[in-house]
Amino acid sequence: MERKRIVERLSVVFLGSFALFVGMVFPLLTLGVLLIEAIPAFEKFGLIGFLFGRTWDPVREVFGALPALFGTLLVTFLASAIALPVSVGIAVFIAEICPRRLKPLFSTAVELLGAIPSIIYGMWGLFVIAPLMAEYVEPFLQNTFGRIPLFGRLFEGVPTGVDALTSSFVLSIMIIPFMSAVVKDAFEMTPPLLKEAGYSLGATKWEVIRHVVIPYALPGIMGGLILSLGRALGETMAVAFLTGNVHRIPTSLLEPLTTITVAIANEFTEAVSDVYLSSLYYLALILFVLSFGLLLVAKFLILERLGRRWRAATL
C-alpha cells in the first residue's frame, strides 16, 4: 500500500520534471544562451541594421543578416511549393487510387524515403543532381523560360548546378515523405459515408476525390504544409553542399545563395573575432524566433481554426 503510493508519487515527480525540463527549461535555456551571446552584435548593428544589412564582411567586421535570411526563406518556400502538389498527388494515389494489396508497398516506400538521413540527400544532390541540372535542366530552362521577357530574368547566370533551384529541388524531395504522410492520413480520415454518397449521386472517382476528399482533408493538407515548412527551415543545413554559400541576395534562380543554418555551420569554427561569433549567434537567434513563430502560427491560428471547421463539418 505504502509502496504503491511512493511509486505513484515518484513517477509523477520524475515524469513531471522530465516534461518540465524538455518542454520548458531547455528551449528557454537555448534562447537565453542565444540572447546573451548575440548581445555584442546587437549592440553594434541593432535590430533593423542587422536584419536589413546586406554586407557580410568578416575582415571589416560588418555583418548583416538579410542575404542569409532571404536565402533561408526563398529555399524553404520554393521547396514547399514543389513538394505540395507532388505530396498531394502521392497521397491521393495511396489513399484512393492504389489497389488495396499494393498500398503497404507504396506507403512504406515513401516512408523509407523519410528515413534517409538528410545529409545523404545533400551528397546525392551534389554528385548526381547538380551535374544533371548544370548540363541539361538549367540550359534547357534558359533556352525556354529564359527567353520570356521579365520572367526570364529568373533564369539568368551560369548554370553551375550549385544554386537556389537545385537546393530547393533537393530540399523538396527531403520534405515530400513528411508532407505526403500527413496528407495521406488526412485523406484516410474522410468518412466512407461521404464518399459513398458522392458515388451514389453518380460522381466518378476523380470527381469524388476533387469535390469530397480534398475539400474534407484541406485542414490536414494545410497542417502538413506548415509542419513541412518548419522542417524545411531547419533542414536547409543538408543543402550546404548545394547552395554555393554566397552572402548575396540572388536575383536569379541560377545564382548561388546561403541560408542561416549553412552560414552557421560553415563559419562557426573559424569565427575569430567576438563580433563575428556573436553575429552568428544573432543569426541563430533569428532562426529560432522564425521557426518558433511559424510553429506558433501553425498551432494557434491555422490548425485550431481549421480544426474547428473540420469538427463542425463532421457533425
Added chain:
Amino acid sequence: MKRLVLAGVMSTLCLAFGEVINGAGASFPYPLYSRWAHAYYKETGIRINYQSIGSGGGVRQIRNRTVDFGASDAPLKPSEAKKYNLAQFPTVIGGVVLSYNLPVKDLKLSTSAVCGIFLGKIKRWNHPEIKKANPDKDLPDTRITVIRRSDGSGTTWIFTNYLSKACPEWKEKVGYGKAVNWPTGIGAKGNEGVANYIRRVKGAIGYVEFAYAIENDLKVASVENREGNFVKPSVETFKAAASGAKWDPSKDFYEILTWQPGKNAYPIAGATFILLAKDYPKERNRKVIRFFDWAFRKGDKMALDLHYVPLPEEVKEKIRAYWRANGWY
C-alpha cells in the same frame, strides 16, 4: 561552447586510459599530424589526439586552456601571443595552389590576371590579360567560375594575404582574413569541397592546399612571383619562398611566407604553427615538445610524402633553443 565541454569530457576520459596529448586546430596540417601521431604512438605508446577543428578554433581552445596545444595556419602576432601568454613555433611549410578546369595544360597566370579573376573583372578565359602570358595556348571563350572556401580557413588566410600584397585594389576593397567578403565566386566547404567543384564545373578556378590538388589530379597553374617569374608550385619553390624568412624567436617566429623575394620563390606559401600555453606546468609542455622534437628528427620523410616542406635544419635548431629558453627542452 559545446565543443569545449566535449573536448573537456573527452580529455578527462582519455586521461583514464594511458598517456594522451590533446591538440586542436588547423585542418591544413591535419593529414601530417595524424600520420606523425600514428608513428609516434607505435614507437612510444603515447597517444596524440589532434582534432582538426580549424585554426580559429585552435587559437580559441588554447586561449581557454582546454587543450595541451593549439595549431594555427595564421601566426599570432607577437603582441597577441604575449597578451594570451602563448608560445608559438612553426612545424612545416606548405603551399596554396591555383587549380583550374580547362583543356589547357601548364597555364601561366600573371599577377594582374589573378587579381582580375578574383576581383570578378576578368570574366572569360580568352581575356587578353590571360592570353598575354600564354601566347602559344588555345584559350577557349569559357566563362570563369571562381571557387573559394565557404568556411573560415587558414588556406583562405594565406591566399588572401597573397592577394592583398600582390594587388593594391584587393587590399583596398577586400583585405585578408580566414574568411573575407568575396567579390565573386561560389563557396565550397573545405579543401575537398573546392577540389570537387573545380573538377565538376567547366571553366572553374580555385585555390586549394597543394596536397589536395595532387591527390585529386587537378591541373595547377604557374603563378607570377614578386620578381616577375612564373613559378610552378612544388616542394622546391615552396622551400625557396621560405629561404628568405628570418624566423626570429623573439617575435615567436612570426613570419608570413607569401609574396617573398627570390627568383624561384612561389608566392603563395605559408607555414603552419603550434601554440603552447606558457603558464602550464613545465612537464605538461615538455610532453608536447617531445612529440614535436621527435617529428623534427624523424618526420621529414612523412612530410615530404604528403607534399609538405620540412623546416630547414637551422630553423629547427632555433626552435629547440626557443624551447630551451622556456625550460621545456
